[in-house]
Amino acid sequence: MARYIGPKTKIARIFGEAIFGADKYLDRKNFPPGQHGLARKRKKVSEYGIQLKEKQKAKAIYGVLEKQFRRTFEEAARLGGITGANLLILLESRLDNVVYRMGIAPTRAAARQLVSHRHITVNGEVLNIPSYRVKAGEVIGVREKSKSLEVIAGAVASANSSRYSWIEWNKETMSGRFIQKPERSEITENINEQLIVELYSK
Template sequence: MRMGEKLCSKPSGKCGLERKRLRKNSYVPSRRQSDYGTQLKEKQKARIIYGIMEKQFRGYVKKASKMDGIAGENLLSLLESRLDNVVFRLGFGRSRAQSRQLVSHGHFLVNGRKVDIPSFLVRNGDKVEISEKSKKSEMYKTMSLDEEMKERNVPDWLKSDKKNGSGDVIAKPETDDMEIGIQTRLIIEYYSRR
C-alpha cells in the first residue's frame, strides 16, 4: 500500500496493511500527478519490490539501455535474473528479503559453486541448488514443510525440483512472468531525463 497499491512480496497475498482500515478523505483530492511524478513512483515501486538501492538500480538501467532489444524488457530481465529473486521465485524463501539473506549466508550453489552475492545474475542453463550443509539444517526442514512455499507458482522460465532443493533456469524471463505489473517504459523515461 506504500505506492497506492499492495507491494507485499509474500506469495500468500496476505499483507498487514490490507487489514488496516482506510479512512475516506473528506477533502478534495489534489491535482493530477505530473508525468515526472508517475515515472518516479514507478521507479520507486520497482526498487521496493526488488529491494535494490538507487545506485545499483541506476546501474541496471544503464546496462539495460546498452543491451540489444527493448530497454524496458532488458531491465526486467536483469532484475528477474538476480540470484536472490530466482531463489524467491523457486520457492526457497518466503520473501525476496529472506531470499537475499539466505543467499548472503551462503546457503545456495550455482552450477555446483557457492555464491553468496544476491545480485549475481543467473543465465539460461544455470542450476541453482541448496548446499548439502544447508539441506541438513533445521531451516531447510522447516522450509520443506511450509505449505505456503510449496504452493507457490514457479514462472515458466524456471523449473523447480523442491524435493531435491534445486531449480534450473530454462529460458530468459519475459514481461508476462511478472507477478506485479511494473511499467518499465516509465522507468526508462525517468532515467533518460536525467
C-alpha cells in the first residue's frame, strides 16, 4: 500500500503545525520544506487549494489514503446530521485510532502496525484490520503474549488515556472499553471539517 514512511516533520512543515504531536525539529524549521523555504515566492492559495490542504491534513493525521477517506466521507454523508462532524467521529472510531487513544501505541502509525501484526484483540478475539469500526461497549486489549513488547510497555507506561471521556482504560490488564463515539467538541485535532465537506460537494 502506498503509505508515506519518510520524515514526519517534512509533512508537518507543509501544514505549518505539529500534526503528529510534539516536534522539536518543526520548532526550528517552521516554514515550508524545499530548497528555498520562505524565500521562494508563493502564489496566493485559491479557495480550492485551502480546501484540498485541509483534506490532506486530515488524511495525514489519521493515516488514511484517498480511497478509504472518500468512502468514509460518503458514509458520513449517509448518516444524516452534520456530515463534517460525522466524518471525524467515524475516523476516531477506527481500531488503529482507538488503540492510539488508549495509549497502547505512541503514534497512530505504530497503532496501525500493532493491529496489522495481530497484537490487538477486540472482545477477546485477535483482529488485524486497522480500519475496523469499533462499536460502543467493545473491549480492546493487548494479546497476552504481546504485553511484554517494548513498544507497548513503554507507551502504556507514559500514556494518559484518562483524558478521553469516551474511553475506559485499565493499565493493569492492558485493556479498555470504547464507551461511546465521541462528540465533535471532544475531538481536539485542529481540523476544519467544513472545508472538506465543501471540497467534496463541488
